[in-house]
Amino acid sequence: MDSRRSNGATMHVRGAGRGKAGRKIRRALVIGAHPDDNEAGCGGTIARMVQEGWDVTYIVCTNGNKGSHDPQMSSYQLSARREEEQQAAAGLLGVQQVIFLRHEDGTLQPSPELRAEMALYIRHFRPHAIFTHDPWQRYMLHPDHRAVGFAVLDGIVNARDHLFMPGLSQIGIPAWRPDVVYLWCADQPDHTEDISTTCALKLAALDEHRSQQHSLGPFVVALEQQMQAWGQAAGFMYGEAFKKIPLNEEESAAYLIIEKKDTVPSLVWR
Numbered sequence: 001m002d003s004r005r006s007n008g009a010t011m012h013v014r015g016a017g018r019g020k021a022g023r024k025i026r027r028a029l030v031i032g033a034h035p036d037d038n039e040a041g042c043g044g045t046i047a048r049m050v051q052e053g054w055d056v057t058y059i060v061c062t063n064g065n066k067g068s069h070d071p072q073m074s075s076y077q078l079s080a081r082r083e084e085e086q087q088a089a090a091g092l093l094g095v096q097q098v099i100f101l102r103h104e105d106g107t108l109q110p111s112p113e114l115r116a117e118m119a120l121y122i123r124h125f126r127p128h129a130i131f132t133h134d135p136w137q138r139y140m141l142h143p144d145h146r147a148v149g150f151a152v153l154d155g156i157v158n159a160r161d162h163l164f165m166p167g168l169s170q171i172g173i174p175a176w177r178p179d180v181v182y183l184w185c186a187d188q189p190d191h192t193e194d195i196s197t198t199c200a201l202k203l204a205a206l207d208e209h210r211s212q213q214h215s216l217g218p219f220v221v222a223l224e225q226q227m228q229a230w231g232q233a234a235g236f237m238y239g240e241a242f243k244k245i246p247l248n249e250e251e252s253a254a255y256l257i258i259e260k261k262d263t264v265p266s267l268v269w270r
């Protein structure tokens with residue numbers, strides 16, 4: 001994945017292992033509240049990253065068992081069906097692994113428990129890039145989206161600093177600092193990825209979530225227009241826009257300069 005339209009810096013890949021052909025393995029973790037959030041949020045970028053050799057893991061936090069308008073549908077049937085749909089969608093994009101946390105849909109809180117859970121997976125998978133919800137998106141109704149966004153960001157702090165959860169280091173799960181976080185549905189997007197060659201794949205992956213057609217139908221039409229508008233603003237045919245939060249020292253330093261474009265600059269601790 002390149003970092004066009006960020007600030008000209010290239011992504012620094014630290015701690016990458018080597019695959020069979022000796023190439024560096026770069027890992028990404030995509031963490032969404034419900035089955036279909038990951039495709040909607042960053043499916044085009046993920047498809048391109050997989051094609052570029054990234055190893056991508058999905059985490060789906062809830063079982064999605066409230067997402068139906070069908071009066072005949074039960075929560076039990078729905079959660080099983082949504083896992084199948086999520087596997088099919090992830091398979092289309094080339095995602096290597098999907099982890100289902102199976103929390104009850106609609107009940108997530110940005111609790112210390114969820115934060116610790118996120119930190120554990122981040123330390124385990126050692127991702128260079130993390131994608132998740134922007135919890136600061138104004139007027140976003142769904143509480144799970146906010147809860148996951150906050151828990152992931154808080155979890156990154158717990159994952160990167162070894163004095164958090166010290167027992168994990170003692171059982172061989174040391175601290176891990178990702179290089180960058182991308183927030184989708186961002187309140188203030190500042191980075192666009194080129195998905196001109198993978199936008200169709202993203203739409204096909206969304207189409208795998210057939211139990212969600214009641215809400216995805218009109219949403220997908222608007223989403224395609226949004227991806228076109230984002231892309232064209234950045235010089236691409238289609239794009240996905242994110243709030244990019246660099247965590248490695250080189251890019252964080254560069255970003256402090258970018259963020260001073262506001263009339264009153266804010267100093268941000270990450």
Ligand SMILES: [Zn+2]
Nearest residue numbers: 033034037145
């Ligand atoms: Zn959702």
